[in-house]
Amino acid sequence: MDxxxxxxxxxxxxxxxxxxxxxxxxxxSDYGVNLEDNREHQNKLIKQLKFKLRSSIxxxxxxxxxxxxxxxxxxxxxxxxxxxxxYLNNLxxxxxxxxxYNKLDxxxxxxxxEIIKDQNLIEIIELLENEQ
Amino acid sequence: xxxxxxxxxxEHLDSIDLNELLDRMENYVRTRFYNKSEKEREGFDxxxxxxxxxxxxxxxxxxxxxxxxxxxxxxxxxxxxxLYNFFRKQKNKKNEKEDLQSTEQEVYLIxxxxxxxxxxxxxxxxPPYIDFKDISQDALKSLREQGADKLEIEVFECWLAGxxxxxxxxxxxxxxxxxxxxxxxxxxxxTIKLKEKWISLxx
Numbered sequence: 372m373d374x375x376x377x378x379x380x381x382x383x384x385x386x387x388x389x390x391x392x393x394x395x396x397x398x399x400s401d402y403g404v405n406l407e408d409n410r411e412h413q414n415k416l417i418k419q420l421k422f423k424l425r426s427s428i429x430x431x432x433x434x435x436x437x438x439x440x441x442x443x444x445x446x447x448x449x450x451x452x453x454x455x456x457x458y459l460n461n462l463x464x465x466x467x468x469x470x471x472y473n474k475l476d477x478x479x480x481x482x483x484x485e486i487i488k489d490q491n492l493i494e495i496i497e498l499l500e501n502e503q
Numbered sequence: 504x505x506x507x508x509x510x511x512x513x514e515h516l517d518s519i520d521l522n523e524l525l526d527r528m529e530n531y532v533r534t535r536f537y538n539k540s541e542k543e544r545e546g547f548d549x550x551x552x553x554x555x556x557x558x559x560x561x562x563x564x565x566x567x568x569x570x571x572x573x574x575x576x577x578x579x580x581x582x583x584x585x586l587y588n589f590f591r592k593q594k595n596k597k598n599e600k601e602d603l604q605s606t607e608q609e610v611y612l613i614x615x616x617x618x619x620x621x622x623x624x625x626x627x628x629x630p631p632y633i634d635f636k637d638i639s640q641d642a643l644k645s646l647r648e649q650g651a652d653k654l655e656i657e658v659f660e661c662w663l664a665g666x667x668x669x670x671x672x673x674x675x676x677x678x679x680x681x682x683x684x685x686x687x688x689x690x691x692x693x694t695i696k697l698k699e700k701w702i703s704l705x706x
Contacts (some may be wrong), residue, residue, distance in 0.1 A: 374635055374638075375635070375638050375642060378662050378663060379662065381517075381662070381667050381688075382583070382659075382661075382662035382667055382687070383687060383691050384531075384576075384579055384583070385667040385668060385669070386667075386669050386683070386684060386687040387527055387530055387531040387534075387579070388527060388575055388576065388579055389668050389669060389670075389680070390527075390669040390680060390683070390684050391670070391680040391684075392523055392527075393524065393681075394669075394680050394681045394684040395526055395527055395530045395684070397527055397681065398530050398684060398685075398688070399526060399529060399530050402530075402533045404529070404533075409526075409529075410522060412550055413521070413522050413525050413526075413550065414522070415523075416525075416550070416554045419554075420516070420521075420554065420557055420558060420561065421513065421516060421517075421563075421683075423558065423562065424512065424513045424516070424562060425513065427509055427562055427563075428509045428510055428513065428564065431509070449611065471531045488616055488665055489666070491581070492669075495612065
């Protein structure tokens with residue numbers, strides 16, 4: 372019975388998926404769909420879909436950069452590299468976080484992320500790569 | 504599983520006719536609603552439903568394995584799964600209402616799983632001694648008993664013989680694709696009786 376179910380499923384699905392598009396649109400029209408209005412609505416949704424996808428890609432990209440910069444900073448702190456440490460200290464001062472983060476080696480990755488999140492992450496990564 | 508990245512999905516979306524895909528999806532959804540009451544259709548937006556399927560399929564709620572399935576088939580699989588869940592929820596709501604009416608003092612907490620794939624739904628395997636030929640013949644007999652016309656039977660026979668593309672079915676049945684489309688619509692509204700169980704073709 373499973374085999375027959377699969378055959379029927381395939382037959383029905385392929386009809387909707389690979390049927391002539393003019394037949395499909397005629398069918399929609401028969402259901403009372405105004406194809407022109409529908410197209411306009413579709414275009415808005417397509418624009419929204421791509422926008423959402425793009426912003427999700429950018430968010431992920433930024434999160435990856437933030438993670439990479441954070442890891443590099445932690446590495447630089449552990450190695451005691453002068454320039455990156457000075458850069459981070461400067462950011463801490465600028466953000467008036469001296470009391471909170473007075474010991475760099477005690478900073479957690481979340482704390483480093485908080486300090487650098489609004490900076491130019493690509494520039495930071497380049498700086499750290501040059502130093503290491 | 505080789506999960507496709509969002510960037511690849513976006514590139515793919517840019518390369519296909521999304522209006523056409525949405526038209527195909529909406530046509531399918533509307534067909535699935537043909538026997539639903541006005542009350543059940545109330546407030547249901549066919550296009551928005553399809554859009555939400557696309558969103559879920561594109562933003563990682565569902566994962567597309569591009570090496571395994573073409574995008575449009577993956578989308579149709581997602582669409583069918585979401586429809587299955589939608590109708591199941593409707594049925595649960597209806598049952599809950601009926602239960603409340605009969606036992607007003609009892610309170611039930613029903614957990615509804617959001618995403619159940621059709622494949623996950625348990626089905627009984629046919630006993631090995633039942634020949635597929637017999638099953639096919641029973642299905643055809645069942646269709647005839649419900650008044651299926653010549654073309655409906657021919658389309659069904661094409662499926663049994665492994666032909667699925669509407670264009671090739673139209674050629675084999677010596678008719679046009681519009682006629683095949685209408686025939687499949689009629690067929691999908693029928694049920695077949697197998698092993699004393701009625702099975703709806705459209706599910």
